[in-house]
Amino acid sequence: MANILITGCSSGIGLETAKLLKEKGYKVYATARKKEDVLMLQELDFIAYKLDVTNHIEIAELLEKIIKLDKTLDAVFNNAGYGQPGAVEDLSTETLKEQFETNFFGLHEVxxxxxxxxxxxxxxxxxxxxSVLGIISLKFRGAYNASKYAIEGISDTLRQEVINDNIYISTINTGPVTSKFRENALKKFNEHINIKDSYFRTIYEKELKTRLESKEDTTPFNLPASSVAKVxxxxxxxxxxxxxxxxxxATYILGFAKRVLSTNLLDKLLNKI
Known part of the structure; x- marks a missing residue:
C-alpha cells in the first residue's frame, strides 16, 4: 500500500484529497498546523499529525516517524498555504516574508x-x-503571486535535477476552487493591511473586502476542491x-493567454478580472 504525506489538511483541497486517497486505499498521513484540526482529522479516522511547515524540526520528526512505521515514503503533496491580499505598496516586507515562510520556504523545507x-x-x-497565479498575476494579490511564482521556479529547477532518476516532480496549477481560501485571506487582509491610510482605500472598502466577505462564490469556472483531489x-x-x-x-484560458498575448495586452486583460 503506497503512502503519502499531505500538508494543510484542515479543510478544502487538503482535506478532500486526504479523503479521496484514503477511500482509494492509500495510506494517508494527514497533517494540519492547529491541534484542533489534528483532532478533527483523527475523528475522521485519519493518521493525523500536527505539522507547521515553517518548523523544520516538526518536519524532520514527522518524516522520521513515517520511515519508522513504513520504512518508505512514496509521495508528498505540498498543499499548505494561504493568500495575503493587498496592493504591493501596502505590503510590508515582514508581511511578504510571512507569506513566503508558509507558501514557499515551508514547501521547500518539506x-x-x-x-x-x-x-x-x-x-x-x-x-x-x-496556482494559476504562478502563471499569471492579478492585482492586489502580489504576495501570493510572488510566492507561487517562486514555487514554479524551484520546481522547474528540481525537475531538471532529477530528470534521470525515478523521482517525479509534478506541479498543479489550480484556478478558482471552493475552499476556505477567501475566509483565511480576509483575516490576513485585516491583520496586515492599513486600509485607512492606503491609496486604494476606496477600492478596498467597496470591492475587495466585499468580495472576500461574500458567502457566495460567483467566480467563473469555479470547481469544488475534489477537482484537485482527483488530479x-x-x-x-x-x-x-x-x-x-x-x-x-480558467487556468487553461489564462495559461494560453500568457503564451500568445503581448505583455501589454495581457496586463489589460488581467486588470479587468
Whole structure:
C-alpha cells in the first residue's frame, strides 16, 4: 500500500484529497498546523499529525516517524498555504516574508527533507500545489503571486535535477476552487493591511473586502476542491506522472493567454478580472 504525506489538511483541497486517497486505499498521513484540526482529522479516522511547515524540526520528526512505521515514503503533496491580499505598496516586507515562510520556504523545507528519503530509497513523487497565479498575476494579490511564482521556479529547477532518476516532480496549477481560501485571506487582509491610510482605500472598502466577505462564490469556472483531489489521485496512480497539471478552465484560458498575448495586452486583460 503506497503512502503519502499531505500538508494543510484542515479543510478544502487538503482535506478532500486526504479523503479521496484514503477511500482509494492509500495510506494517508494527514497533517494540519492547529491541534484542533489534528483532532478533527483523527475523528475522521485519519493518521493525523500536527505539522507547521515553517518548523523544520516538526518536519524532520514527522518524516522520521513515517520511515519508522513504513520504512518508505512514496509521495508528498505540498498543499499548505494561504493568500495575503493587498496592493504591493501596502505590503510590508515582514508581511511578504510571512507569506513566503508558509507558501514557499515551508514547501521547500518539506521538499528537501523528503528528497533525502527519496534519494536513499531510489524513488518518490513530490506534488507541488501552485496556482494559476504562478502563471499569471492579478492585482492586489502580489504576495501570493510572488510566492507561487517562486514555487514554479524551484520546481522547474528540481525537475531538471532529477530528470534521470525515478523521482517525479509534478506541479498543479489550480484556478478558482471552493475552499476556505477567501475566509483565511480576509483575516490576513485585516491583520496586515492599513486600509485607512492606503491609496486604494476606496477600492478596498467597496470591492475587495466585499468580495472576500461574500458567502457566495460567483467566480467563473469555479470547481469544488475534489477537482484537485482527483488530479492528485491521477498522479499517485501514474508510473510516470506529468510535470504539470492544470485544474479549472480558467487556468487553461489564462495559461494560453500568457503564451500568445503581448505583455501589454495581457496586463489589460488581467486588470479587468
Amino acid at each position: 521538499t528537501i527533507q523528503a528528497m533525502r528519503i527519496f534519494r536513499e530509497q531510489g524513488y518518490g513523487k513530490i506534488i507541488q500545489h501552485s 492528485v489521485l491521477k498522479i499517485m496512480k501514474s508510473k510516470k506522472p506529468k510535470p504539470r497539471y492544470y485544474v479549472t478552465i
